[in-house]
Amino acid sequence: MNAPELTEDENLGLYQRVTEHGAEWWRVSVADRPENYRLEHGVANGGGPGVVDIDLVVDAENLRAKLKKWRREGFAIDTDKNASEQSAAGRVAFMPELQRAAARAAAAKPRPPAETGETVRIGHVDVPCGAGNPLVPRVNPAYLFSGRFNDIVEDIVENRRVMLIGHTGAGKTSLIEQVAARSHHGVLRSNMNGQTTVGDFVGFWTVKGGETIWVDGVLPTAMREGLWLIVDEIDFAEPSILAALTAVLEPHGRLVLKEKGNEIVTPHPAFRLFATANAVGAMSQFRHLYQGANLMNEAFLDRWRVYLLDYLTPAEEADVLLATLAPHMTRALATTLAAIAADCRAAFAREDLSSAFSTRRLLDWAELMLRTGDPERAAGPAIYAKVSPEDAALIRGIIRHHIAPTADA
Ligand SMILES: Nc1ncnc2c1ncn2[C@@H]1O[C@H](COP(=O)(O)OP(=O)(O)OP(=O)(O)O)[C@@H](O)[C@H]1O
Ligand SMILES: [Mg+2]
Incomplete structure (x- = not known):
């Protein structure tokens, strides 16, 4: 009696050979029935593995015969274990190797000649x-x-x-x-x-x-x-x-x-x-x-x-407000205005608002606000008149959420 010498580790996996029609393969996996093996066959096409055209279950002896035949026909094993070990090693090695390659590329980079040398x-x-x-x-x-x-x-x-x-x-x-x-x-x-x-x-x-x-x-x-x-x-x-x-x-x-x-x-x-x-x-x-x-x-x-290109972050936008409207803009005002712009953009992303809130619009509103001393009045020509009444109402709500009206307003 032949004791089944097959073990899962050794023979399970993908057997492949290259033919004029593409890469032909057999996959050996464990079948549902004990001591049986599932064999699937296909021919790879383009980038994909192709369809499975043969799908059968065999016993150990039958598999041994198949393995011999495939070897004669030029199939080589690519065990799942080897493949996964290789890919795990490759996965870990990739970033350090890339970093070395990128450093070499940066060192070797020729500087394009400047017209004026400056x-x-x-x-x-x-x-x-x-x-x-x-x-x-x-x-x-x-x-x-x-x-x-x-x-x-x-x-x-x-x-x-x-x-x-x-x-x-x-x-x-x-x-x-x-x-x-x-x-x-x-x-x-x-x-x-x-x-x-x-x-x-x-x-x-x-x-x-x-x-x-x-x-x-x-x-x-x-x-x-x-x-x-x-x-x-x-x-x-x-x-x-x-x-x-x-x-x-x-x-x-x-x-x-x-x-x-x-x-x-x-x-x-x-x-x-x-x-x-x-x-x-x-x-x-x-x-x-x-x-x-x-x-x-x-x-x-x-x-x-x-x-x-996304909008600037609120911190960046506050810096831009400060720098653009120096010396009268203050950090506290700029931070609040940038937060209002960020809230309007979030509402836009949720599709609650149908108009985008640009840095251009924010700068213009802030500039007019410094002239009028009144965010609501400044918002008229800078924001409200450019959007639908529904959007204007929503933006007004966002502004009120950040800016409490003065007692005499
Ligand atoms: N990084 C920044 N620093 C300072 N100001 C900025 C910055 N980005 C944008 N802005 C301000 O926002 C305004 C609008 O930017 P810009 O015209 O480049 O936008 P855009 O993406 O080309 O818009 P559109 O799609 O309408 O043409 C600029 O004029 C400038 O005042
Ligand atoms: Mg533009």
Whole structure:
């Protein structure tokens, strides 16, 4: 009599071989019946294991015969135990190894040559300075570079295409403008939610003084002159504009002006391309709030680094209020106002409120409040008149919750 020499540990698992149709496999597991084994068979397709096309239960002897046959046919075992031990070890080893690799990558990183050789430190990043240009935005001294922005600034230095998504007034445009302002780069903005045509964007022929001349659109202008181009509300752009953009999404991607006899526009080294959107990707859930926004396909999004920009935290926003409205704003007032903004945003996230509460709105309300000395009166033009009566009532309730009326009010 043959004592069954099979033990679970040794023979259970996945047996695989590569065939011209894909990876063929048998899985051996313990069957419900004692001393019996369940055999499942399939052919992997694409990324998945494929369907189980054979599913049977055999005894130990039968399994031994199968094992012999599979070995002859070129099946190799990948026991679940080995696999799980390997994956547990890999799981633990991954982070230390990644940290070493990242440190080596950081040490080996070549610094892009700056036009003027000068750099300015923004957050943790040294940003090469531009040559200066009338289109350099004004520095906002009250602008707060949150630690979360370091990766974005690094991407700008590396000449990545950066798309910032987030609610209105979260600070998408101002982040790019303030990096440009501090590093002396000129900025062009083109808003896709309106009358921007492919002619405005790429260029067009026109007659001037009896002569037919070509006028560059914003894209070739920015590319030739080394400006930073912000394509605002890209989710509203016409397909023909997106097609022109796709060509320059590679870091050194060139633009072909088909209308101008296929002239090739090569990007100036200082050229940078940005996009902003309210309702793309991770923000798609809010599309109903931004009517008319188009869904962007993933292949297009994959050509960008897409950052979701949330509103500043209440502590950060209080700092911005203090810095923007110095010297009259006080810490106590700023803290309360930032808390009101945070409560309104929470109500918006719960869909109790249908309008977002932007940093822009908060700053404007606070400024008017300092002039009028009356939060309610200031809220009229800064908030209430911009929202529905229901929203205004809810916001008024939130404000009253934080600010008790004076005795004579
Ligand atoms: N980090 C910040 N520090 C100081 N002020 C800020 C900051 N972020 C935003 N703001 C203020 O909020 C205003 C609105 O920001 P910005 O115009 O950049 O928003 P946005 O996300 O581009 O909005 P929209 O989607 O409406 O275009 C800015 O003008 C600025 O005053
Ligand atoms: Mg903007």
